[in-house]
Amino acid sequence: MTIDQILVIVGGLGLAAWVAWYFWFSEKKAVKVQLAESGIQEAVIKVQGGYTPDVLIFEAGKPIKLNFIREETAGCTEEVIFSDLNISATLTPFKTIPVELKIDKPGEYDFHCRMGMVKGKLIIQQSLENSDLKKSL
């Protein structure tokens, strides 16, 4: 085996391992959305080839408002679908399209385009209801 072959093998395997790590095993950055004064958890999601941010953390049982801004006309992302919730919205390009949700059960809820090529996730966590209530009263 020649030296270049060994280099290609080592390099190739290394690259493959990196691909696997980067796309599958590395920790995704999640954004925790704070409860606003109005009592709504509001976030802006930019849609361009993907959702930014694509992993969002919310509190259960409080209204959620996701403002999607689709900054492209590529057909793929025209619709955003929350299939676990049977909710969808048509994203008109370059407009803010709010999607309002209220999820009571903690867990993970996916959202994606019609093809499922572009994906995001809502992580719903148990709310710290009691400590907050006093403040809001």
Next chain:
Amino acid sequence: MLNQEKPHSSAAHDPVCGMEVKSPSKYYINLLDKRYEFCSEKCQNEFALYPNKYIEKANNVQPSYKTTSYGIEKLSLPIIGLHCISCINNIEKEIKKLDGIKNVHVNYAAQTAHVEFKSGETTTEDIISAIKNAGYQTGKSTLKLGINGMHCGSCVTKIEKELKKKSGVISAAVDLGSESAIINYIPGLIDTKEIKNVIEKLGYKIFDTAGVSKGYPGKAAEEPGKEKEEKIKEGPVDENQKAREKEYKTLMHKFIFAGILSLPVILFSYPDLWGLPAQFQKGADLLKTIWLGMSLLSLPVMLWSGSQFYTGAWAAFKNRSANMHTLIATGISAAWLYSTAAVLFPGIFPSEKLADVFFDVIFVVVALVVLGMALEIRAKGKSSEAIKKLIGLQAKTARVQREGKELDIPIEEVVLDDTIIVRPGEKIPVDGIITDGSSTVDESMITGESIPVEKNTGDEVIGASINKTGSFKFKATKVGKDTALAQIIQMVEQAQSSKAPIQRVVDNVSGYFVPAVIIMAILSFVTWYVFGPVPQLVYALIVFVTVLVIACPCALGLATPISLMVGVGKGAENGILIRSGDALETAQKLDAIVLDKTGTITEGKPSLTDVIVSNGFEEDEVLALSASVEKFSEHPLAEAIVKGAEDKNLTLAEPKEFNAIPGYGVEANANGKKILLGNLKMMKKFSIQLDNLEEQSSKLADEGKTPMFAAIDGKAAGIIAVADIIKPDSISAIAQLKKLGLEVVMITGDNRRTANAIAKQVGIDRVLSEVLPEDKAFNVQKLQNEGKKVAMVGDGINDAPALAQADIGLAIGTGTDVAIEASDITLIKGSLKGVVLAIQLSKATMKNIKENLFGAFFYNGLGLPIAAGLLYPFFGILLSPIIAGAAMAFSSVTVVTNANRLRRFKAKV
């Protein structure tokens, strides 16, 4: 014992949350000689902590409410998405948190909040945002107006201020730049005319009414603060249609650009193949210069024609995910880097042979994939046609009679109980009940029933259906989001975005697919480099690019949802509302189907079936006299007889000396004759000689009919039989269901004799008779325990528990009740044919989905190994990246095209 020192009535206001609490309450605080009562310990504690904050409020509340109603506004707000009784508390609580709220009551059935509030302390907008805080939306309309004659910023404030003063106006945003205003208002409290008046009175001209746009429930709803974005909105459908058209055009331009440029590139990439002159052959200086030109020319192709690959890939990469764009971008970039290196620095390659170029791959792959994307947009537009058609069905205006005047108003302003006038050929704007006049109405767009339906006073009409012949007036019973059409649209949209269980397989795969392809491409490259034939580097690169380009994650991702969308839409066109992908998938796996007898197999109300005469009486005479006797009775059996006589155009006489004998029958005089109508006991009581009529009567009873004896002037005249008749298409529908391989079971509360008689007529073998309504669900469960997947067909009211228990509940709705909660599938047209159609459609859709999935898996499963060169050692076959590009481009188009075949689905009934 009860504490009697309560200050006023038996109801007190909790000063903290504003709720009405029963006095005396368990929770109270005595402060400054006054007793404050609370709903809970929480409020009590809150009050104890900040008494001043609430005392003032409490003091305000009581007197002003009692003494005067000055400044108190009453507001009724429609609320969207109210699904549970407990939601009401949430909303009421949120509203009560506001200052100045006197009374809140949310009506669940009407989905409306009734609020009384002090206009000085709270605004309508506050209340709406309180409802939003509780997680709900309010029904409102948005009006866009163009305003002329505004010259300064102060005009804006002036108009906004004036508008906001009006009750019913939630928000008003005037924009000087675009000379327009966006006004959110509550229809019913104020109408567009009044709004326009306000502006015109201030001295401005309204030049353009862009129309009224509505937020659909469950979909993106507009927010009062978001007027800016709404400004240019002209209804989301058109806007998106335009965006799609634009995207299609851009892609086509990109395709043409890359396509035309690819021709010379292909020519000079294979000089030996085309037998070009020597100066263009490999090694020649001229060719090298041309190749350099091609390298530069690839840049606009990659960066403009293929720009979406790079932006898409980068966006995904940032989110640590990968998609089709990642694959294409990596593939063409690799080809370009290699080729450009070969042109610029041929010296770095060990042999001259390796310094080859692949510019043609870049041009052709970009051109083809972009073309594929363009075609896909076109095809997808067709897939969503059904919902567009539904939305397009809505009428735009209604002719309403208010205070004696006829007004043409936008449909959004029609309120409950409005009287609406419809002329021949016009669209019926909303749901309602005819109060005056009659006509035939074409309801095919809603029910799928092609024959126009006759409508008389008291009949229901459905919005969006078309009035054919006569004029009539009707009272609006459902408006806005509650109309059948609005609910249908909502249900269809929800179903189209739901997930079929089969999709989960794909979901599991798709998360891993693209990175796996990249890894496969890398490993193929390594394998070919190490073990491949000479020149290894060239082969390794070709294989690397081919694997990346041929993989088509889109085909996989599209397979299920696109068919589901077409299938659900097709159902809606035929009056079948499928609630979810889950329902669709289960509906084609059924083993048994339980049909409720009354109202499902039969009409659900009795009609005249037989008139048997004896002793020389005429059939018409017996019927006419019997009907005359029953003329004023409201019993359903009596009504059936009267209707039967009327259908035969018989003249009825006025009954005299009418006497009803409970448990026996009736007696009366008509046309000077004494008539008795009743059961056997009745005849015996009056000693009527029946002869063979008794035998015939029991024969009729065996057939499931209800026979009644008639006697005229003391002589037996015959038998009149009524029965709940079988719907005209039940028999053929049941035969069809059997043909589909289903065990058909009838369930009924009737006695066994009647039940069996009906079952025999319609061809059902298995009968569950004498089942109490509450036991229907249990009987469905018994069938399920036999290991069967069971569907239940019922009317959705009495049968709700059984519908919910069944694997698939099919509710037969009639008229405007389309959103039947317990059902998985709702049939708008009250016929069993719809059941057959629903099952056939779900079978066809699932078959289509499976074809798509098979195609997509087969394509990728076969294409990827071939691209990697698996066939090369055996047959010497290696794919060109160009072929791979073509295959990839057309695989997703094929999936969409196959799904669109479903649009041609026709029931085989």
